[in-house]
Structure formats: structure tokens, C-alpha cells
Amino acid sequence: MTVLDIPADSLFGIENLPYGVFSTADSAPRVGVRVGDSVVDLAAALGDDVFAQPTLNAFMAQGRARWTEVRRQITELVQGDVADTAVFAVSDVTMHLPVAVADYVDFYASENHATNLGRLFRPDSEPLTPNWKHLPVGYHGRSSTVIVSGIDVIRPCGQRKTPAQDAPDFGPSRRLDIEAEMGFLVGVPTKLGETITPDQFAEHVFGAVVVNDWSARDIQAWEYVPLGPFLGKSFATSISPWVVPLDALEAARIDTPTQDPQPLPYLRGEEKWGLDIDLAVEWNGHVVSRPPYAQMYWSPAQMLAHTTVNGAAASTGDLFASGTISGPEKDQRGAFIELTWGGQEPVVVGDEKRTFLEDGDEIAISATAPGPNGTRIGFGEVRARIAPPVSTC
Structure with a gap:
């Protein structure tokens, strides 16, 4: 298990928790959240297939109540132990267009x-x-x-x-x-x-x-x-x-x-x-x-x-x-x-x-x-x- 290091002055602390789509050398693009200098794989960490998608669209379509609940879950998760297989250094991932842009x-x-x-x-x-x-x-x-x-x-x-x-x-x-x-x-x-x-x-x-x-x-x-x-x-x-x-x-x-x-x-x-x-x-x-x-x-x-x-x-x-x-x-x-x-x-x-x-x-x-x-x-x-x-x- 990994305890995430979040510097006190980080622009990506638990007050932020931005979403993105990332991949590694041996994986397809999927949804992650940035915490400090780490990316947490949400499909692996939360066990939800909506985050195994190559864009944020499916999650975004679920609406505000779902967004709020997931943010609560992530906030709780990243302040405790996170599975090693779900954590990657920002420097080790490739970022992708986060959404399929409609208009x-x-x-x-x-x-x-x-x-x-x-x-x-x-x-x-x-x-x-x-x-x-x-x-x-x-x-x-x-x-x-x-x-x-x-x-x-x-x-x-x-x-x-x-x-x-x-x-x-x-x-x-x-x-x-x-x-x-x-x-x-x-x-x-x-x-x-x-x-x-x-x-x-x-x-x-x-x-x-x-x-x-x-x-x-x-x-x-x-x-x-x-x-x-x-x-x-x-x-x-x-x-x-x-x-x-x-x-x-x-x-x-x-x-x-x-x-x-x-x-x-x-x-x-x-x-x-x-x-x-x-x-x-x-x-x-x-x-x-x-x-x-x-x-x-x-x-x-x-x-x-x-x-x-x-x-x-x-x-x-x-x-x-x-x-x-x-x-x-x-x-x-x-x-x-x-x-x-x-x-x-x-x-x-x-x-x-x-x-x-x-x-x-x-x-x-x-x-x-x-x-x-x-x-x-x-x-x-x-x-x-x-x-x-x-x-x-």
C-alpha cells in the first residue's frame, strides 16, 4: 500500500483533485485524479468501470450528485492507504485529451x-x-x-x-x-x-x-x-x-x-x-x-x-x-x-x-x-x- 505524499504547498492537494485521462507504457488510456505529484488510477482504486474509459464523458454525464459522491470517496481514499498498483508518478504517465469534445x-x-x-x-x-x-x-x-x-x-x-x-x-x-x-x-x-x-x-x-x-x-x-x-x-x-x-x-x-x-x-x-x-x-x-x-x-x-x-x-x-x-x-x-x-x-x-x-x-x-x-x-x-x-x- 502507498501513503501519498502531498506537500503542504502543493497546488494539487485534496482541495483540488482534478481529473484527467492518462496511460502508461503498458496500459490503455483511463481516468485518473492528480494528488500532489502522483496520479491515482480511479478504475483500480474505486473499482468502477466508468473510470476505465478513454475519456471523462461517461462520468461527466452521470450528473452533479454522482460527481459530489465520487469527490467525497476520493478525498477519503487519498488521505489513507492506496493500493500500490493504482498509484503512478506524474512524470511516468502520458496525458491525453480528457474528453471527447462534442461542440x-x-x-x-x-x-x-x-x-x-x-x-x-x-x-x-x-x-x-x-x-x-x-x-x-x-x-x-x-x-x-x-x-x-x-x-x-x-x-x-x-x-x-x-x-x-x-x-x-x-x-x-x-x-x-x-x-x-x-x-x-x-x-x-x-x-x-x-x-x-x-x-x-x-x-x-x-x-x-x-x-x-x-x-x-x-x-x-x-x-x-x-x-x-x-x-x-x-x-x-x-x-x-x-x-x-x-x-x-x-x-x-x-x-x-x-x-x-x-x-x-x-x-x-x-x-x-x-x-x-x-x-x-x-x-x-x-x-x-x-x-x-x-x-x-x-x-x-x-x-x-x-x-x-x-x-x-x-x-x-x-x-x-x-x-x-x-x-x-x-x-x-x-x-x-x-x-x-x-x-x-x-x-x-x-x-x-x-x-x-x-x-x-x-x-x-x-x-x-x-x-x-x-x-x-x-x-x-x-x-x-x-x-x-x-x-x-
Whole structure:
């Protein structure tokens, strides 16, 4: 039997207990929970076949009462003796995409980010579009290109047109960017025609991950009028392998910033679903930004309510992301197009001054939040390296 070593300052103590899908050299992917620097095989430890699956979907679909009961069982288990055959070092396992992603929606919920991009893209107009403070603006992404941390991102190709060009050309993106975000995973589905209110958020959403919504700004700028992002976004979205359950985020729940004008009734709720989460963006090992999720104007509960208000069904495995997280200060901007002000103000990355991503660059985005009794909990990181474009580009 093994007694798990959980350092007092661990971001993965019993206050957290995030879920992930892992494998070892001689095993198929299955569900585990992270405790300190160990992964506990839940199928082996709890004797439940739902955790022998290669994704979290089956467990997530079981609902909040089941999630709460399993969390209680795990908390009790990891404070005692755990069978040796159920415990693995984090360094000895391979992590996989934790869910089979059904649909993917990305929002635009940071007022600071939306204002900055409005000033960059529409310098002679109001920075926020007229609808922005009335609804959570979003777009549908491509679920098939959601990948887990550690997988290279291939530089995308597409049409590009600078203001100086008379016509577009085709080639690899020259303005490849990141977007530091948080993502939320739906567990309990709804039927077509049903809706989810903001106060029903916790009955449907299982947990949260860190997201990097990669963006090809030159491809995006040429294509996005009139229907919005397409190829400039759909080539890759990276997520962290550990899913932090909503129950671990109780101490992080806060009010959103004041919403003025007051949202329409379907976007109002009694529950607090602003979240006090701190992110850090590393560019080739150097921290260049620290975006604060607490600044986000629209809450994830409002995002989900808006997604379903027209009767669109929610599915187990749906991923919806917050959009770029940016604070009021320059070093809190969660995208390089903001951080470098459209490429006009390079940032220092080690011994270099940089604007957009080059082949071989590595980005890591991590996040932490307050836990109970002065502790902190971690989401881990989402990390990826930029690979050269395909030869046909």
C-alpha cells in the first residue's frame, strides 16, 4: 500500500483533485485524479468501470450528485492507504485529451480585450460594438482540432492581404498569435428546445481547463467580415490535460464586474460565477503576461445561458471558452496582438524583441486560483511548440 505524499504547498492537494485521462507504457488510456505529484488510477482504486474509459464523458454525464459522491470517496481514499498498483508518478504517465469534445464555442467576454482590439481594428469608431454589453459575443469553432497540451501546433496556411496589397495571396500565417483563456466542459446534456439558466450552471458544467485559442491574425483579418472567424481560428485549440471540478472552485467564486446596462432577464442569476483565477503566459520560458480572469465582464454561467437560450441542445463534452483574458494593464494582456499593439511595440522575450510567433517557439499558459483556508489550487498548464507549415503551403 502507498501513503501519498502531498506537500503542504502543493497546488494539487485534496482541495483540488482534478481529473484527467492518462496511460502508461503498458496500459490503455483511463481516468485518473492528480494528488500532489502522483496520479491515482480511479478504475483500480474505486473499482468502477466508468473510470476505465478513454475519456471523462461517461462520468461527466452521470450528473452533479454522482460527481459530489465520487469527490467525497476520493478525498477519503487519498488521505489513507492506496493500493500500490493504482498509484503512478506524474512524470511516468502520458496525458491525453480528457474528453471527447462534442461542440466548441469561443466567446469574447473580456471588456479590456474587446476594447483594445476595437481600438486597433476600428480606430475611428467606438471600440465596443453596439451589442457587446447586451450579450456574450461568441463564435462556433471546430471541435476536431481541439488538442491536448504537448501536441505541436502546425503553422496554418490561408489567404492573406495587407493594406498595401491589391489582391490577396496564399501562404503560411505571418502573424501567428495566442489567446490565453479558460474553458468549461459540459457534463449533463439538454434536449433540443431546452434552455439552461445562469443558476443552473453548476448542474450542467463539470469543470474547467486552461485554453490557448491559437489565432492567425493575418488570415483572420482578411476573412472575418461579414461572418466572423473561420480558418484563422479553426486550425488548433489547445487545452490543459487536468479538469478542475467546479466543487474545487468554491473559494474562487466572486461577482463579475458591474454590468451596465443590466443584462436581459435570461442572463441574470442569483449565483456568483465570476472567478478569481490568475493566469501566466510564458514565451520560450519567459513570463510575458499575467492575465486576471477576475476582470471578465461576462461569467461562464451567462455564456452557457446565452448558448442555449434559443433551444440549442447542450451535449456531454461540449467545450466553451471565455475568449482572451486581459486586464487593464499592458502586462495583463492575454494575446500578443494586444501585448505588441498590433506588432508596433515589440516585447522583450529573453534576449530578443518579438511581436508574433516564429517556428520553434514554445508557449505555456498556466493558471491558479484560491482554495479553502488560504490554499491555492492549480490547473496545470497548456503547452505547445510551433511547428513549420506543411510543405504544400
